[in-house]
Amino acid sequence: MSLAGISRSGSTLGESPPYSLTEIHRFIKECMQAIGTPVSHAEALATCLTEADYRGHYCEGLNQLETYIDEIREGGCNKDAVPHILKETPVTAWVDGNNGLGVVVGNFCMNLAIKKAKASGIGWVVAKGSNTYGIAGLYPLKAIDEGLLGMSFTNSYPMVAPTRALESALGTNPISMAAPGLNGDSYVLDMATAAVAVGKIEILGRKQLPVPKEWANPETGALRPLGGHEPNSNYKGFGLAFFVEIFCGILSDSAYGPNIRKYGNFTQGANLGHCFVALNPTYFAPGFEERLSDLMNFIRNMQPADPDKPVLIPGDLEREHMATTDREGGVRYVKDLVASCRKLAQRLNVKPLSPLE
Amino acid sequence: MSLAGISRSGSTLGESPPYSLTEIHRFIKECMQAIGTPVSHAEALATCLTEADYRGHYCEGLNQLETYIDEIREGGCNKDAVPHILKETPVTAWVDGNNGLGVVVGNFCMNLAIKKAKASGIGWVVAKGSNTYGIAGLYPLKAIDEGLLGMSFTNSYPMVAPTRALESALGTNPISMAAPGLNGDSYVLDMATAAVAVGKIEILGRKQLPVPKEWANPETGALRPLGGHEPNSNYKGFGLAFFVEIFCGILSDSAYGPNIRKYGNFTQGANLGHCFVALNPTYFAPGFEERLSDLMNFIRNMQPADPDKPVLIPGDLEREHMATTDREGGVRYVKDLVASCRKLAQRLNVKPLSPLE
Numbered sequence: 203m204s205l206a207g208i209s210r211s212g213s214t215l216g217e218s219p220p221y222s223l224t225e226i227h228r229f230i231k232e233c234m235q236a237i238g239t240p241v242s243h244a245e246a247l248a249t250c251l252t253e254a255d256y257r258g259h260y261c262e263g264l265n266q267l268e269t270y271i272d273e274i275r276e277g278g279c280n281k282d283a284v285p286h287i288l289k290e291t292p293v294t295a296w297v298d299g300n301n302g303l304g305v306v307v308g309n310f311c312m313n314l315a316i317k318k319a320k321a322s323g324i325g326w327v328v329a330k331g332s333n334t335y336g337i338a339g340l341y342p343l344k345a346i347d348e349g350l351l352g353m354s355f356t357n358s359y360p361m362v363a364p365t366r367a368l369e370s371a372l373g374t375n376p377i378s379m380a381a382p383g384l385n386g387d388s389y390v391l392d393m394a395t396a397a398v399a400v401g402k403i404e405i406l407g408r409k410q411l412p413v414p415k416e417w418a419n420p421e422t423g424a425l426r427p428l429g430g431h432e433p434n435s436n437y438k439g440f441g442l443a444f445f446v447e448i449f450c451g452i453l454s455d456s457a458y459g460p461n462i463r464k465y466g467n468f469t470q471g472a473n474l475g476h477c478f479v480a481l482n483p484t485y486f487a488p489g490f491e492e493r494l495s496d497l498m499n500f501i502r503n504m505q506p507a508d509p510d511k512p513v514l515i516p517g518d519l520e521r522e523h524m525a526t527t528d529r530e531g532g533v534r535y536v537k538d539l540v541a542s543c544r545k546l547a548q549r550l551n552v553k554p555l556s557p558l559e
Numbered sequence: 560m561s562l563a564g565i566s567r568s569g570s571t572l573g574e575s576p577p578y579s580l581t582e583i584h585r586f587i588k589e590c591m592q593a594i595g596t597p598v599s600h601a602e603a604l605a606t607c608l609t610e611a612d613y614r615g616h617y618c619e620g621l622n623q624l625e626t627y628i629d630e631i632r633e634g635g636c637n638k639d640a641v642p643h644i645l646k647e648t649p650v651t652a653w654v655d656g657n658n659g660l661g662v663v664v665g666n667f668c669m670n671l672a673i674k675k676a677k678a679s680g681i682g683w684v685v686a687k688g689s690n691t692y693g694i695a696g697l698y699p700l701k702a703i704d705e706g707l708l709g710m711s712f713t714n715s716y717p718m719v720a721p722t723r724a725l726e727s728a729l730g731t732n733p734i735s736m737a738a739p740g741l742n743g744d745s746y747v748l749d750m751a752t753a754a755v756a757v758g759k760i761e762i763l764g765r766k767q768l769p770v771p772k773e774w775a776n777p778e779t780g781a782l783r784p785l786g787g788h789e790p791n792s793n794y795k796g797f798g799l800a801f802f803v804e805i806f807c808g809i810l811s812d813s814a815y816g817p818n819i820r821k822y823g824n825f826t827q828g829a830n831l832g833h834c835f836v837a838l839n840p841t842y843f844a845p846g847f848e849e850r851l852s853d854l855m856n857f858i859r860n861m862q863p864a865d866p867d868k869p870v871l872i873p874g875d876l877e878r879e880h881m882a883t884t885d886r887e888g889g890v891r892y893v894k895d896l897v898a899s900c901r902k903l904a905q906r907l908n909v910k911p912l913s914p915l916e
């Protein structure tokens with residue numbers, strides 16, 4: 203399933219031998235080129251999906267490649283489209299993604315937001331006419347490379363029920379925010395506003411275990427907002443999902459809420475909305491990075507309730523996963539995915555994905 | 560206790576006869592003037608606390624008056640201080656609250672953000688050197704009166720434990736966001752990033768019932784972040800509380816996280832940090848208010864899981880409370896509060912708070 207911004211949902215390493223990041227990137231890029239995607243767009247998608255797997259967000263990595271291909275082949279997404287600016291000021295822009303690849307739209311918008319924040323303190327860019335843009339965290343990471351705070355938000359297929367409602371009306375609408383600390387350290391939040399990631403529910407399904415009522419409505423299957431059930435303040439999670447929809451669909455005039463097409467209908471564009479913000483901390487108090495690192499390190503060094511589970515900052519889990527990948531030389535996948543990549547290579551006449559020797 | 564941004568924590572009406580909003584405002588203003596607060600500052604605090612009670616956020620209303628008075632009398636907060644701008648561009652400002660009343664700092668900053676958003680699309684203002692600023696929702700409400708989106712954030716006394724940590728290191732760090740719909744309708748989120756409001760825990764304490772482990776750590780009493788415990792993704796709530804701290808303490812160079820003084824030490828300024836954002840939707844796609852109202856009304860009309868509990872939009876509960884207050888002619892308080900206001904009136908030689916005839 204194509205779900206933007208799911209965190210920690212697929213952090214179990216697969217049983218395959220490791221595949222190097224270069225090889226994963228090569229494979230994705232060649233598959234996309236084989237269906238006629240311009241090289242720059244194929245490159246952008248390859249970077250996006252490889253980064254997701256590198257960070258341990260497997261739901262949004264190589265696993266999604268066939269969905270992107272299907273969406274393009276069935277006419278739902280225009281592989282050649284480039285976004286264009288509909289309205290612009292030194293600090294804002296409204297962009298039409300022209301039904302292009304979400305990552306192409308996302309990169310365009312985040313780069314624009316960064317340029318504005320460097321020149322004028324803030325860049326706030328919203329896009330309509332887009333498609334799934336991969337991990338929400340990809341875009342704020344570009345901002346921290348420039349010493350800026352970055353944020354990204356996207357709406358998505360309706361899967362989450364508002365508090366008290368039976369059926370879903372909003373997507374898992376992720377919030378991502380990143381900020382630079384000292385010496386390359388950073389805070390990187392990338393969270394869906396649903397109670398738990400869909401991946402966790404899928405795992406229970408595979409084990410034939412019941413799904414807790416706090417995670418999804420047992421009658422309709424609609425996901426609960428963050429918080430779970432109402433006594434645990436799930437109206438806050440719902441409020442946040444709605445807030446993301448305001449930044450995305452309502453500001454940009456894309457599809458929104460229940461108007462977004464269901465997942466799996468690839469014959470029409472999703473017309474998703476995104477929002478990207480870059481903020482220049484040098485426009486405020488000096489010493490931003492020092493203070494951020496001080497707070498992150500204080501919290502990391504706090505006494506944990508369970509000595510085997512150290513206290514982490516958002517982004518630390520991903521850093522651990524990246525370190526493991528580096529140590530092993532690459533990413534390990536589950537068998538199913540390796541098999542489907544083999545078939546895909548045959549179908550598209552692309553050199554198969556090859557593991558490390 | 561003085562806790563910013565607690566939602567739904569005190570929505571039980573008290574047993575007293577109703578007190579009109581005008582009378583509550585008069586009483587607060589006169590008490591503040593009696594301790595030498597300049598009239599404009601006394602007026603601002605009276606409006607802030609009265610609005611909190613009107614909206615049903617009793618934790619931040621009249622209930623807090625004595626705390627504000629104690630903080631001023633013990634030298635923790637400078638009743639005369641006016642904020643000043645340290646650094647400014649057309650879209651950003653960094654403000655020093657000069658240890659003034661939080662509401663004075665908040666009004667100054669939000670008005671500045673609104674002015675910038677009207678002229679240039681966005682206003683992003685952060686303040687250091689402030690104190691408790693009342694309900695977080697007060698400030699975004701000013702933005703929607705001008706047709707803008709508004710946001711406010713504040714850090715606060717450490718009460719919430721990071722995921723996996725035993726002790727607290729962050730405040731209940733609220734997020735408030737408001738956006739205008741058609742015909743005066745609006746979306747108004749005002750939520751603490753803790754799992755539940757402190758008020759809910761206090762109520763259990765009074766009834767001598769145990770506090771669920773998802774709400775607070777039974778060993779240390781530290782509140783859990785939104786989500787409750789780790790299996791229900793409380794790292795998202797922690798990530799959000801940290802995000803708020805980045806916008807407040809880290810951007811502004813106020814106190815932050817565990818460096819913020821504990822509640823109850825009124826002999827020094829709290830040096831809290833706030834962040835205020837105003838965004839002009841006319842800089843993006845036309846038709847913002849129509850789309851927002853369409854989505855709000857769609858969700859309100861969804862089938863509820865329990866027919867007696869209609870689906871609500873953030874802000875609807877407050878509107879219901881305001882309608883009840885209007886119908887009754889005023890706000891009803893619990894006995895304890897009425898009694899302490901009577902003593903306060905005597906102590907300050909102010910005309911007592913009088914209920915409706």
